[in-house]
Amino acid sequence: MTNETPHLPNDRAAPRVTLPSHHGDLPGVRGSGRDISLRLMAALAPQQVYALVGADLGPGTVTRLGEELPMARVQVDLLAQAGDTLHHIEVQSKPDPRLPERMLLYRMRIRDELVSGRNRPACAKGIRQYILLLGAGDQAGDFDDGQATFGAPVFNVRDMNPNTLLADPSTAPLAALGKATSDAERLDIFEAALKMIRTVADQDTA
Secondary structure: OOOOOOOOOOOOOOOOOOOOOOHHHOOOOOOOHHHHHHHHHHHHOHHHHHHOOOOOOOOOOOOOOOOOOOOOOOOOOEEEEEOOEEEEEEEEOOOOOOHHHHHHHHHHHHHHHHHOOOOOOOOOOEEEEEEEEOOOOOOOOEEEOOOOEEEOOEEEHHHOOHHHHHOOOOOHHHHHHOOOOOHHHHHHHHHHHHHHHHHHHHHHHO
């Protein structure tokens, strides 16, 4: 691979950038001296600075945005650790086209908090994510915005064998959502699941 010096658009007209009254008002100036210097350069000549990484902002007006992004509180559905791996399951009642994007967000927050952050559990080294779809339809698990790609496997309860779900009381409530060839068969599965749940409830109260 050859290292090419990016072309700096010096021949272009200087972009129109609105600056605060003094440098202390520039957003995101916290950091090392080199970081601050580069941010000030980007505020004064954004096209030239972004050209260093091969980004062409074009000849028009460039609006500088604040670099400090708000961090919203995130809550996932299921998160557990087994060995050195964190396992995250997101349960979805119906398909959501933005779920892959949210899964990527969840992954980065989990990694930040529990893998690379100060709150990491002992030996937490990796993350596995899964999507569990309860309703009908097709749920995408892949995210691709042209630069970042990510994917999580999707498991649809409606494709699962109801007998497998009935094999354990903890999954029996999902059995009626499993694969069935007719409404009558689904009703039989529902009754079997209800019977199992009642049996466990009676044992707990005995």
